[in-house]
Amino acid sequence: MTEQTAPKSPVTTEQFTNEIKEQLKYAQGITVEQATDADIYVAASLAVRRHLVDSWATTQKDMVNGSTKAVGYLSAEFLMGKQLRNALLNLGMLAEFDDAVKALGHDPQLVVDSEYEPGLGNGGLGRLAACFIDSLASLGVPAFGYGIQYKYGIFKQEFDAEGKQVERPDYWLANEEPWGHIDYNRSQKVNFGGQVVEEDGKKVWKPAWSVRAVPVDYMVPGYKSGRVNTLRLWSAKSYDEFDLLTFNKSEYLDAVKPQVEAENISKILYPEDSTPQGKRLRLEQQYFFVAASIHDAIRVFYPGQDKPDLTTFPNKITFQLNDTHPVIGIPELMRVLIDEYGYDWDTAWDITTKTFNYTCHTLLPEALEVWPARLIGELLPRHLEIINEINDHFLEELKGLTRDKERINRMRIVTEGDDPQVRMAYLATAGGSHVNGVAELHSQLLKDVTLRDFSDLFPKKFTNVTNGVTPRRFIRLANPRLSNLITEGLGTDKWLSDLDLLQGLVPLADDPEFVKKFAEVKHANKVAFANFAKDRYGFEANPDTMFNTMVKRLHEYKRQSLKILALIARYAAIKNGTINVDDVLPRTVFFGAKAAPGYYMAKLTIQLINNVARVVNNDPDVKGKLAVHFPANYNVRLAQHLIPATELDEQISQAGKEASGTGNMKFALNGALTVGTLDGANVEIREKVGADNFFLFGMTVDEVEDLYEKGYDPAKYYEADPRLKMAIDMISNGAFSDGDRNTYAPLVADWLTKDYFMTLADFTSYADIQYEIEDLYRDQDAWNRKAILNVANTGYFSSDRSIEDYLERIWHTGPLA
Numbered sequence: 001m002t003e004q005t006a007p008k009s010p011v012t013t014e015q016f017t018n019e020i021k022e023q024l025k026y027a028q029g030i031t032v033e034q035a036t037d038a039d040i041y042v043a044a045s046l047a048v049r050r051h052l053v054d055s056w057a058t059t060q061k062d063m064v065n066g067s068t069k070a071v072g073y074l075s076a077e078f079l080m081g082k083q084l085r086n087a088l089l090n091l092g093m094l095a096e097f098d099d100a101v102k103a104l105g106h107d108p109q110l111v112v113d114s115e116y117e118p119g120l121g122n123g124g125l126g127r128l129a130a131c132f133i134d135s136l137a138s139l140g141v142p143a144f145g146y147g148i149q150y151k152y153g154i155f156k157q158e159f160d161a162e163g164k165q166v167e168r169p170d171y172w173l174a175n176e177e178p179w180g181h182i183d184y185n186r187s188q189k190v191n192f193g194g195q196v197v198e199e200d201g202k203k204v205w206k207p208a209w210s211v212r213a214v215p216v217d218y219m220v221p222g223y224k225s226g227r228v229n230t231l232r233l234w235s236a237k238s239y240d241e242f243d244l245l246t247f248n249k250s251e252y253l254d255a256v257k258p259q260v261e262a263e264n265i266s267k268i269l270y271p272e273d274s275t276p277q278g279k280r281l282r283l284e285q286q287y288f289f290v291a292a293s294i295h296d297a298i299r300v301f302y303p304g305q306d307k308p309d310l311t312t313f314p315n316k317i318t319f320q321l322n323d324t325h326p327v328i329g330i331p332e333l334m335r336v337l338i339d340e341y342g343y344d345w346d347t348a349w350d351i352t353t354k355t356f357n358y359t360c361h362t363l364l365p366e367a368l369e370v371w372p373a374r375l376i377g378e379l380l381p382r383h384l385e386i387i388n389e390i391n392d393h394f395l396e397e398l399k400g401l402t403r404d405k406e407r408i409n410r411m412r413i414v415t416e417g418d419d420p421q422v423r424m425a426y427l428a429t430a431g432g433s434h435v436n437g438v439a440e441l442h443s444q445l446l447k448d449v450t451l452r453d454f455s456d457l458f459p460k461k462f463t464n465v466t467n468g469v470t471p472r473r474f475i476r477l478a479n480p481r482l483s484n485l486i487t488e489g490l491g492t493d494k495w496l497s498d499l500d501l502l503q504g505l506v507p508l509a510d511d512p513e514f515v516k517k518f519a520e521v522k523h524a525n526k527v528a529f530a531n532f533a534k535d536r537y538g539f540e541a542n543p544d545t546m547f548n549t550m551v552k553r554l555h556e557y558k559r560q561s562l563k564i565l566a567l568i569a570r571y572a573a574i575k576n577g578t579i580n581v582d583d584v585l586p587r588t589v590f591f592g593a594k595a596a597p598g599y600y601m602a603k604l605t606i607q608l609i610n611n612v613a614r615v616v617n618n619d620p621d622v623k624g625k626l627a628v629h630f631p632a633n634y635n636v637r638l639a640q641h642l643i644p645a646t647e648l649d650e651q652i653s654q655a656g657k658e659a660s661g662t663g664n665m666k667f668a669l670n671g672a673l674t675v676g677t678l679d680g681a682n683v684e685i686r687e688k689v690g691a692d693n694f695f696l697f698g699m700t701v702d703e704v705e706d707l708y709e710k711g712y713d714p715a716k717y718y719e720a721d722p723r724l725k726m727a728i729d730m731i732s733n734g735a736f737s738d739g740d741r742n743t744y745a746p747l748v749a750d751w752l753t754k755d756y757f758m759t760l761a762d763f764t765s766y767a768d769i770q771y772e773i774e775d776l777y778r779d780q781d782a783w784n785r786k787a788i789l790n791v792a793n794t795g796y797f798s799s800d801r802s803i804e805d806y807l808e809r810i811w812h813t814g815p816l817a
């Protein structure tokens with residue numbers, strides 16, 4: 001008998017059916033007969049929300065009245081995914097929902113499908129924030145997620161006839177959005193521009209214009225904690241009354257200019273996930289949500305107090321800075337403490353440094369934001385003053401710690417010269433208590449390279465918290481078949497809130513019955529994905545082939561190029577008989593990737609992948625042996641469908657470039673084997689699952705550094721491996737561009753002359769390991785045993801464990817009593 005500890009539904013199917021009917025009638029003014037799937041979705045969502053309100057209110061009250069420090073997670077991105085089924089899971093109402101909707105004459109899947117996925121993030125950083133607030137609520141820790149409710153999220157990706165990426169606006173709020181609660185009465189005023197004047201010895205900021213930050217609250221229900229936290233996303237509205245006078249003078253545009261300008265701030269998510277565009281609007285967005293959030297926290301934790309004792313602020317809430325994007329919050333809190341509450345510099349600095357902590361999510365130098373002081377001065381003149389003062393104080397402090405003038409100069413927060421730049425990562429490191437990377441290798445490289453000077457002088461500030469993913473969404477919701485098998489195997493479903501319990505599956509890897517059931521689950525997931533893909537994208541995926549997946553943002557360091565070159569080499573080998581077609585192990589390769597709209601090489605790579613797919617999928621010589629599919633618009637929904645069906649996951653970035661990766665964790669937890677480099681969290685995944693259960697290839701970080709040292713000539717590798725030469729030559733000869741030799745010339749030229757991320761240098765190692773992979777796959781029992789050991793040994797990568805690490809090492813707080 002398996003122990004069932006999942007939350008019990010607060011209502012019966014019948015009661016829930018009536019609640020949906022009630023919403024349809026009173027909230028939407030329609031009858032059951034008139035209701036569409038989308039209407040039922042809205043009604044069911046509103047009915048579910050009602051079952052969360054009490055715990056939400058209690059959590060709010062306990063948070064303010066209690067003495068448990070709260071966490072404020074400041075992030076420019078929250079990639080939440082669809083909400084309904086997650087809320088149903090955490091309320092224990094999944095079955096009641098399905099039965100109630102059927103009772104109302106609708107198909108539960110079609111009702112769920114009518115929810116529009118909120119795309120308020122680009123990729124890893126945004127999704128991690130979503131997993132983290134799920135874990136904070138599930139651990140019962142009082143917390144706010146603070147961000148921006150963009151009107152337009154990450155663009156919708158389509159492919160044109162040539163296989164090129166086309167971006168379409170993601171106007172997600174065009175549809176009824178039942179989850180957000182707009183709270184006009186708790187809006188905050190955010191000021192911009194203007195100048196700073198002296199008034200009786202005090203600095204006074206005279207802003208030129210202001211925006212109204214209106215909070216849109218989303219409930220964040222915990223799994224089995226009975227707690228419901230808040231995701232507070234700010235939406236920009238204008239204060240200015242409509243200037244009728246100007247309107248009458250038919251200068252219409254001037255009349256509404258203030259409105260449009262103001263509301264532009266939360267209009268759209270910047271679709272870059274590595275290279276900041278340094279746009280003024282981006283800085284306005286960052287200051288907008290951070291300033292509103294800091295004032296909101298003071299309002300929440302010091303209700304009705306106009307002279308609060310803010311020296312206690314760091315005991316009320318600790319703010320986590322999700323990368324450099326919210327770091328303007330440090331000079332903002334200083335401004336509030338000094339200018340609005342009259343604290344002296346040292347007291348203010350003491351409060352500020354105790355309040356903030358910084359997480360770095362990248363190793364790419366170009367991804368570390370640097371703002372021109374001039375731009376900050378125009379938009380936030382008082383903040384620039386404070387940043388310069390912080391810089392001065394910091395340089396003084398450094399003079400007390402080292403006499404190495406070079407080092408002190410390297411550590412300047414504000415660079416010298418006639419166009420000074422503000423280095424936000426340095427401001428975050430100087431202005432916070434802790435700095436952490438997101439995987440052991442990443443955190444080590446931050447200390448040894450990126451922030452070396454800082455870790456040498458402030459070693460205690462630096463720590464690591466390896467990323468994690470929420471098992472509720474990425475195992476229980478995405479993979480119910482595997483979830484049932486795990487619960488059966490362990491005899492309890494407690495693993496969903498204690499993922500280390502997966503360890504109990506290790507002995508079952510030697511149980512032929514369990515291995516058989518595991519294989520059946522994986523195959524059923526492959527069939528389910530094939531049906532989903534047929535229906536949603538129109539392509540046929542053959543479940544009797546190996547499902548091999550590479551899904552992540554398109555970036556040269558992630559090396560989708562390596563995957564496509566190896567794929568072309570395989571195709572060529574089949575075509576020219578280097579490999580006997582009968583010995584070829586049938587494989588279906590799935591790609592999913594959005595490229596930042598301005599990222600030329602990334603978009604050319606997408607075009608190449610789509611055209612390789614076109615040629616391969618229409619070539620009878622490889623039919624049934626090799627297929628390539630690139631479903632457009634990779635997002636959380638597609639991930640939830642594709643990950644459970646995958647057998648082989650690609651984590652092939654150049655060592656030392658992927659900070660962590662989180663897809664790697666989701667695939668391993670869903671029983672896929674990984675082919676990967678010793679990069680990011682791959683290192684820890686391989687440690688946990690065992691070297692025998694991970695396909696390792698490629699250079700290590702040190703070997704990469706050595707090769708950069710001694711000078712890297714990619715052409716040499718092109719000459720050395722005929723498989724690589726064949727693949728590149730086929731591209732050059734127009735095999736995937738209807739004979740046009742110029743289409744991919746920029747890619748080929750880069751590979752043969754620069755190839756900064758050493759795709760060519762790691763090609764041979766990558767191509768060679770494919771034989772090992774295919775040999776193992778032919779022994780399905782052996783493959784599935786290793787797959788089960790991957791599931792069993794990756795409980796560590798739960799975001800619950802990550803949050804426990806943050807609580808212990810950085811936040812020093814815990815669950816509400």
Ligand code: 26W
Nearest residue numbers: 124125273274276361438658659660661662
């Ligand atoms: C300013 C432009 C910009 C926007 C977003 C620069 C950098 C970013 C993010 C930091 C990029 C990102 O998503 N990084 C990813 O963060 C994940 C969560 O920690 C890691 O798992 C990935 O390795 C890392 O690439």
